[in-house]
Amino acid sequence: MVDIEQPQKKAAGVPAVLSSFKFGLHEMGPLRTGKVFQKMNQDGGFDCPSCAWPDPDHKRKHAAEFCENGAKAVAWEATRKRVPRAFFAEHSVAEMDRISEFELGKLGRITEPMLLRAGATHYEPVGWDEAFQVVARHLKALVDPNDAVFYTSGRTSNEAAFLYQLFARAYGTNNLPDCSNMCHESSGTALSKVIGSGKGAVTLEMLEESELIVVVGQNPGTNAPRMLSHLEIAKRNGGSIVSVNPLPEPGLKRFMNPQRPRGWVGKGTELADQHLQIRIGGDQALFLALGHLLLEAEAAAPGTVLDKSFIESHTSGFELYSKHNAELDWAAVEQATGLRRAEIEELAQRFIKSKATVICWAMGLTQHRDAVATIREIVNVLLLQGNIGKPGAGPCPVRGHSNVQGDRSMGIWEKMPDAFLDKLDREFSFTSPREHGIDAAATVKRLRDGAVRVFFAMGGNFAMATPDTEVVHRGLRECDLTVHVSTKLNRSHTVTGREALILPTLGRTDHDHTPAGPQSVTVEDSQGAVHLSTGNLTPPAPEMKSEIGIICGLAQHVVPDVGQIPWADFADDYSLIRQRIGRVADGYEDFEERLRANEGGFLLAHAARDKREFKTSDARAQFTANDLTWLPTAPGRLLLQTLRSHDQFNTTIYGLEDRYRGVHGTREVVFVHPDDLADLGLQDGQYVDIVSEFEGVERRASHFQLVSYPTARGCVAAYYPETNVLMSADDLAKGSNTPVAKGLTVRLEPRS
Incomplete structure (x- = not known):
């Protein structure tokens, strides 16, 4: 209901x-x-x-x-539910494809390899050896290894990710797209150039001692709820918090901490001291204006606002930046942001007052066309006051999936630098390919062109996570083979190649026992801390394999003689993998030894954060000059952002409830400001089609219910993956190639 x-x-x-x-x-x-x-x-x-x-x-x-x-x-x-053989025997793939994403996930854990043979209508169970032989037959038949794609989800462990990229490169391709391509690629692209590392430069302790925390384009109450506890600590320590978002999210209004009595019976903690309800796409203009106001304030009172010593000693490009920013079109800024100048000036005063500022952001920034320029403007503002490499200060991208940052550290990237590949080659005595591979957006285009023959996914739900949903589905169905390593069913298992495999894997909660004994894996969190993860539940079935076991088994069938790679030993003893990682991956030196010495894990070094050293082209943090861009709309058009409900994580749907936004029993809704509804002649509760417009091509998401909601004027929001159909694979963030999911131009067509 x-x-x-x-x-x-x-x-x-x-x-x-x-x-x-x-x-x-x-x-x-x-x-x-x-x-x-x-x-x-x-x-x-x-x-x-x-x-x-x-x-x-x-x-x-x-x-x-x-x-x-x-x-x-x-x-x-960790559900007790299982998907039995009988389910696959009773339901054809076509019938499975008619089951909703939500209902597919509710069916339970997959317990044995399932094969859809060429020409068949139903999956059937097969043994592991036959499953590996099917994959090997297809991969060995390819004339060009680049006709295969190896996708990775962010939940893969460090050990599995390292072996997965090693397998792909031993096979002969750098086609290693991952979920980071679709979320925080813009962060890594921007930060790498200007501070020398694509990772955030803030620890938990630094966040808690910050005097000012600005949370931009992020909804921590749903997407990273534990962050609220640490924001609360910062607030108790005297810090100020500002939220910048088109939607007012309850997590930054008032936090009822369930770890404290006040969160059960009291009023909780009011977190945000100021909320800027910014127009979609206006963030770059906001930070350009903040930089302008800080420069003005310094000119009016020299030596009181900017950290001139830091700027002179550790940065480059300041003169060009300050000259570029000297003149500001305030009318354009107000139009771009939807904010009043007084609101921006109030925030600027908070920056001036603060001696230690952190700026956090997530996909509300990274999935814009000009996301890279926006993040560089954030860094500009931080550099002006020396807010990097000191307590309580720095850039803090809040990444989504559990080990998406670790995946990149392990080599899951289509453009890994030669230095990494050289070490990989020396370690395993083979020659890895140097031709850059394809990312997620390029994979969609290859699928559109029918140029992918084998698609292999280590976790995730590529069929629903990507833009141009219909194009992706058509392309996957034209593959010779699709393979998905998964714990549970999702849409990607019903959108198959001519042959298809589902390979069930152990989850984080499952006990992993090999002939060498109990095994643990590791992950790297959003702030660069590495720690062990050890499951404690009996696996759903005795013959199930870990991701590591699956990769090693597959490699022994596909690339058994490439280099000197002890796949069988790796499958038995994960510490051997960590020893090799320690000799290849930057920051992971003496990996296994450091884990043994630190039961709680260890923090990776970060030159900019730890020593104010910047591994950039000139060994300095770089100011950049970025032209103001924003998103104008024609009459009758609105700007759409896709977002999660409170009952989902990425494409995984746990339920049909979005308790915080007051939506129950459905996901096909679009949030619209009541004044925009009136201007468009629409009514709360009415059903519409959402139609996106990009370069003359229209895409349609049908039968969505209008919900009157206090969004920013001219801006609407709807849940993904249902609205990914509105995104174009050709609409990409400049510099990072991230598919644009924020700032889509749409119109709302009433249903007849």
């Missing part, structure tokens, strides 16, 4: 606790729930497979170091 209520004004608290345990008990039962929740994000336990938010050190960890969405992610994986 569809029910639309008023959005909430606070987050977490008792409802979050009840929701966590209700979901856990339903999926796992009481004993299993207690066992799982007790070990989640704890030393000696397993890392949450959901977001990449870091864990506090062992001295500060709570007994329940998890959030509502993390609890749902774990319960979703």
Whole structure:
């Protein structure tokens, strides 16, 4: 039943606790729930497979170091439900394709390899050896290894990611697209150039001691709920918090911390001191204006605003930047941002007052056409006051999936530098390819052209995560073989090549025991901390393999004689993998030894954060001059952003509830400002088609219910993946190639 209520004004608290345990008990039962929740994000336990938010050190960890969405992610994986052979025998692939994404995920864990043979209508169970032989037959038949694509989800462990890229390169291709291409690629692209590292330069402790935290284009209450606890600590320490977002999100209004009595019976903590309801695409203009105001304030009172010593000693490009920013078209800024000048000036005063500022952001920034320029403007503002490489300050991209940052460290990238590949070649005595591979957006284009013969996915749901949904589905169906390493069913398993394989794998919660004994894996969180993850549940079936076991088994069938790679040894003893990682991956030197010496893990070095050293082209942090760009719209047109509901993580749907936004029982809704509804002659509750317009091509998402909502004027929002059909594979962020999911020009057509 569809029910639309008023959005909430606070987050977490008792409802979050009840929701966590209700979901856990339903999926796992009481004993299993207690066992799982007790070990989640704890030393000696397993890392949450959901977001990449870091864990506090062992001295500060709570007994329940998890959030509502993390609890749902774990319960979703650790469910007692299984998909039996009978399901595949009774349901053809065409029938499975008619089951909703939500219902597919509810069916349970997959327990044995399933093969769709060429010309068949149903999956059938096969043994592991036959499954590997099928993949080997297809890969060995390719004349050009670049006709195969090896996709990676962000939940893959460091060890599995390292072996996966090693296998792909031993096979002969750098076609290693991953989910980072579609989320934080813009962050890495921008930061690498201007500070010398694509990773954020802030730790948990630094965040908590910040005097000013600006949260831009992020909804931590849903996407990284544990972040709220650390924002609360910063607030108690006297810090100020500002949110910048087209939607007012309850997590930054008031936080009811379930770890504290005040979060159960009190009023909680009011987090945001100021909320700037920015127009979609106006963030670059905002930070350009902030830089302008800081320069003006310094000119009016020399030596009181900017950190001239830092600028002179550690940066380049300041003169060009300041000259470029001297003149500012305030009318354009106000039109681009939808903000009043007074609001921006108030925020500028907060920057001036602060001696230690952190700026956080997520996909609300990274998925714009001008995301790279926007993030560079953020860095400009931070550099003006020396807000990098000191306590309480720095850039803080908040990455989404659990180990997406670790994947990149391990070599999951289509453009890994030669220095990494040279070390890889020396370590394993083979020659890896040097021709750059393709990213996620280029993969979609190759699929559109029918140029992908084998598509192999290590986790994820590529069929729904990417733009141009219909194009992707058509391209996947034209592949000779599609393979998905998965824990549960999703849409990608019903959008198959001429042959298709589902290879079931152990999850984070599952105990992994090999002939060498119990095994653990590692992950790298969003702030560069590395720690062990050890599952504690009996696997769903005795013959299931880990991702590492699957990669090693496959490699022994496909590339057994390439180089000197002990695949069988790696499958048995993961410490051997970590020893090799330590000799190849930057920052992971003496990997296994450091893990043994630090039970809670260790923090990777970051030159800019730790020593104010910048590994850029001139060994300095670089100011950049970026022309102002924004998104004008014609009459009757609106700007769309795609977003998550509170009951999902990426493409995984846990339920049909978005409690914070007041939406229950449906996902096909579009949030519109009440004044925009009136101007367009539309009514709350009316059904419309959302039609996107890009370079003369229209794309349509049908039958969405209008929800009157306090968004920024001229801006609308709707859930993905349902609205990914509106995105174009040709509409990409400049410099990073990230598909644009924020700032789509759309119109709303009433249903007859």
